Structure formats: structure tokens, C-alpha cells
Amino acid sequence: xxxxxxxxxxxxxxxxxGIGLFWAMVVxxxxxxxxxxxxxxxxxxxxxxxxxxxxxxxxxxxIAAVWFVLVMTxxxxxxxxxxxxxxxxxxxxxxxxxxxxxxxxxxxxxxMRQPKSEP
Amino acid sequence: xxxxxxxxxxxxxxxxxxxAAAALAAPGDVxxxxxxxxxxxxxxxxxxxxxxxxxxVTRLDGxxxxxxxxxxxxxxxxxxxxxxxxxxPANYVVTKTTDWLPDTVTLIAEAxxxxxxxxxxVTTASGQSVAYDFLVVAPGLVLDHDAIEGFSLDMVxxxxxxxxxxxxxxxxxxxxxxxxxxxxGGVGLFTRPATEMKCAGAPLKHTFLIEDIARTAGTRGxxxxxxxANNNSLFGVPIVSEKVRMLFGDRGITPAYSHVxxxxxxxxKTATFDTPDGDVTRDYDYIHVIPPQRAPEVxxxxxxxxxxxxxxxxxxxxxxxxxxxxxxxTIWALGDVAGVPKGKTAASVKWQxxxxxxxxxxxxxxxxxxxxYDGYTSCPMITRVGRAMLVEFxxxxxLVPSFPGIIAPLEELWISWLMKEVALKATYNAMLRGRA
Numbered sequence: 001x002x003x004x005x006x007x008x009x010x011x012x013x014x015x016x017x018g019i020g021l022f023w024a025m026v027v028x029x030x031x032x033x034x035x036x037x038x039x040x041x042x043x044x045x046x047x048x049x050x051x052x053x054x055x056x057x058x059x060x061x062x063i064a065a066v067w068f069v070l071v072m073t074x075x076x077x078x079x080x081x082x083x084x085x086x087x088x089x090x091x092x093x094x095x096x097x098x099x100x101x102x103x104x105x106x107x108x109x110x111x112m113r114q115p116k117s118e119p
Numbered sequence: 120x121x122x123x124x125x126x127x128x129x130x131x132x133x134x135x136x137x138x139a140a141a142a143l144a145a146p147g148d149v150x151x152x153x154x155x156x157x158x159x160x161x162x163x164x165x166x167x168x169x170x171x172x173x174x175x176v177t178r179l180d181g182x183x184x185x186x187x188x189x190x191x192x193x194x195x196x197x198x199x200x201x202x203x204x205x206x207x208p209a210n211y212v213v214t215k216t217t218d219w220l221p222d223t224v225t226l227i228a229e230a231x232x233x234x235x236x237x238x239x240x241v242t243t244a245s246g247q248s249v250a251y252d253f254l255v256v257a258p259g260l261v262l263d264h265d266a267i268e269g270f271s272l273d274m275v276x277x278x279x280x281x282x283x284x285x286x287x288x289x290x291x292x293x294x295x296x297x298x299x300x301x302x303x304g305g306v307g308l309f310t311r312p313a314t315e316m317k318c319a320g321a322p323l324k325h326t327f328l329i330e331d332i333a334r335t336a337g338t339r340g341x342x343x344x345x346x347x348a349n350n351n352s353l354f355g356v357p358i359v360s361e362k363v364r365m366l367f368g369d370r371g372i373t374p375a376y377s378h379v380x381x382x383x384x385x386x387x388k389t390a391t392f393d394t395p396d397g398d399v400t401r402d403y404d405y406i407h408v409i410p411p412q413r414a415p416e417v418x419x420x421x422x423x424x425x426x427x428x429x430x431x432x433x434x435x436x437x438x439x440x441x442x443x444x445x446x447x448x449t450i451w452a453l454g455d456v457a458g459v460p461k462g463k464t465a466a467s468v469k470w471q472x473x474x475x476x477x478x479x480x481x482x483x484x485x486x487x488x489x490x491x492y493d494g495y496t497s498c499p500m501i502t503r504v505g506r507a508m509l510v511e512f513x514x515x516x517x518l519v520p521s522f523p524g525i526i527a528p529l530e531e532l533w534i535s536w537l538m539k540e541v542a543l544k545a546t547y548n549a550m551l552r553g554r555a
Contacts, residue, residue, distance in 0.1 A: 008555045011554035012555060015546070029415060074206060075537070077508050079503075079536065081506055081532045085532055088533070088537070
């Protein structure tokens, strides 16, 4: 890759999704992350009950992310051909799992206004 | 553990500060613009001409940039292989030429009819004379379909004839013929010309894809697939050629060496090849035709071509590192038309554009150019639906992987396919805008 700079990567992502959708997704991701940090700071502790549900949703996020990538790229699981493919595959699954966990945890915290006091 | 005790206001203050810092850190082209009144003419608004125009307008202040190209449609040519395998619709590769051009350039939507390198003028098809200080020739190349006896483009899509290079509608028609072949089977002949050609990987990709699609459909046993190489190798880079030979062995694809298509008889479904042992005629049920490829007539008539190399093809005589014309120092060649040993791909264009840009800027500023092109070419060689090899090489037939140790160039990988599917067109578009 010639000139693989941050600006190039940004330009490529803008082309993949379109400028509007890409930056909308960046804003949504930033808002969810900020909301997550906000509820952590607001509640002064992690709610393990909410975290349990977030954890339970992780496999769903992982499967959904992998399914999305496979469908969008006309590929199937048997196309994985080398170690780097397995790493990419696991990375996609992990991203989906962590993403949905943060989303579920944050959504619960924001919906249930008053955090329960926990030991 | 210390408890976090930020207030809501502190939190949002922190977040806003972070966002501002990120915005400040966002990169931009920090190089100063060069003030000039230079008249720069670019023949061709394809991948090379468009990308160069977009880069020049950000680097130059006051230059008069004119593009000359009659084509209304801009084609994303790397996508044609996918269209011809039914993986993308024909409109996947089509945009408008004007979609990509900056407002500050002038587009003359005509063909260049004559170049006078001594008077430094280009004459268009309607007779308009355009004077230049610097000229970039990037008109692409011409597919010489007439050179194949008995073949014409209206045959594509019927009676087992495909020709994906000819454009999006022909690539879609090629899929029609190829799909029928994957169902009914028989002998498939996948050809390539003996001239220099766009993306020498594409004939191989088409062969691999049609074979794989038949395999997935469960009809592979009915197909007898032959790859007709133009010389005694399957690819110009020896190490890649060997890998392809092994893959052909694995897939049951039979290579025929030094078979150059000369004529087809569509009625009898036979093809005649020039071989070292004389004419050879073969029956086919499906044939993929890629015609000889040459520089456009205007280049050859204007005395810009090599006199002693590629004399039947007419590529521009230029320095292989700087792409500057060897006899006219105000002319550069860019893209398919350049008379260099490798580099008729969009990936090559991406590497060549900064070299031509630097050459022109250096000429304006009166300094030595520093950027050079070393023949970089990239070919995401699709070996089946879902896998590809990310083959990258240079003039010296060396492999030059972009991700050494991570993405192996001669391994069939899903990640290479993902890059082709997701990132390639996006990178191409970013290149057109001068941003990659």
C-alpha cells in the first residue's frame, strides 16, 4: 500500500459507506461509548446484574457480526484459508460481541434511571 | 480503588475536549500550493487522468487544467471480472466521468485527434486546438476485436462466446454465456492475447471463477476447462506462474501453452490458434475472447510511440521510472498507454499518479523530480468465490507484499477476497478523488 496514512484510511471508509453514513456511524459509536462511560461514572460502579445480561448478549453480537460480513461479501465459513483469516474472523466476532455488550449495558443503565445499590 | 467522581458537566467537558483534540489532529495536505500559470492538458479522464487532475488542483494555484475525453461513462474496470461471474450487476462498474472531476478543471468531451509535440498543441475531433505547457497522455488503450477473424462484439453472450473486457454490458452478456456453460458443460477455452494487456490476472480469474461456480453447482464433472496461454508461462511473474500451475493442477484446469487465438467460427464452434507448430483448431462449447490491445491511433500517429519496441502496439516511449517522454520533456505517459514493461492496472495507476504529479511540479518549480515508479502492480487473483491471492510485484518480478508476514501473497486467503470485495472499489474511488 502506498501512502497508507490515517487520511487514506478515512477516505477509503468514506467511500465504502458513503460520507453521510460513515460519519453517522462514527457519531453513533462515539455517542454509545460516551453514554457507556457516562453511566459508569454516574453510577460509580459496575452493575453486575446489568453486566450479566450484557454478557449473555455477547454470542448474539458475535454471530450477527460474522453473519453480516459473510452475507455482504458473498463468502462462507469454508473460505477461511490461513491463520490470518482465523484472526480476522475472530476479530469480527469479538468486535460484534463487545459492541453489543456495551450497547446492552448502556441501554439498561439509561432506561433504568435509578441504579440499584449493590454490594 | 479511587472512586470516579466526575460530575455530569465535567464529563461532557472532557468529552468535548477530546473531540476537539481529535479534530485538530485530523490530517490534511499541509504542503504549500505552487503558484503557476501553466497550461496542463490531460488526454483521458479515466483512472489516471482523473486522479492526477484531482491531485494537481490541490497542489497548484492558478494552473489551467484541461482534460480531453469523449467518454460520458467512467468504468471501474477491476469490477468487470465480478460482473462476468454474476457476482455484481453491470451498473456496479459504471459512474459518470463528470462525477469525479473537480470544478476548477475544464473537460472537453471530445476525442483527441492529433498531438503536435513540437508546437505543443492537441487538436480535438471537432478541430479545436488546445495549447499546452505540459501534456499528460492517459487515454487508456484500444481493444482490437477486429484482429480476431470471425469475431464481432454482437456475438458476445450467445453460442458460448464471452468477452468481459469489452465493457459492462458485454461483461454481463459474458456471464449469460458462461452461466449456460456451467449448466450444460463441454469444452471451455479461456484465452488471452499475445500483446501487452490490462490486468494479466483477469483471464486467469475468469477461468478460476467459472470453474468454481460449476463446482459449487455440482456440474463440474461436465466441464472440460482449458486455459490457453500466449507463451510458455501462465503469468508474467515466474513465481506466480508456478503457483497458478499448481492451482490449475488442483482444480483440474488443463493449460495449453503458446496458443494465441487468431480466429473463431461461431457457427461451427471452433477456434483457431497460432502456435509454434502452426495453426491448431479446437472445438469449444464456451470460449472467452480477449483481443489484442494497442495504444489509441492518436498516440501512434503523433510520433509518441516507441520506434523499436512493441511496434505493433504503439505504447508511449517514456522513461520507466519517471514516465516522462524520452524525446519530449513536456510530455508524460500515465496508465495503460505507457510503454513500460508492467503496469496496466488500476493499482499501477495509483503508484504512477504521484510520480507524474511530482514530475510536473518539479518542472514548474525548476527542480529535479524525486518520485519514481518501480513497476508496482497489484492483482487480487481470485482463485474461487470467497478466496484470492493478493499478488503484488514490480518491474523485477519481485513480490512486494503490502502486508509482509501478515497476508501471504501466494496463499489463497479469505482476507484477500474481503479486501477485493470491501476495500478495493473504495480505495479506487478515493484514488480518483486524489485522496489515496
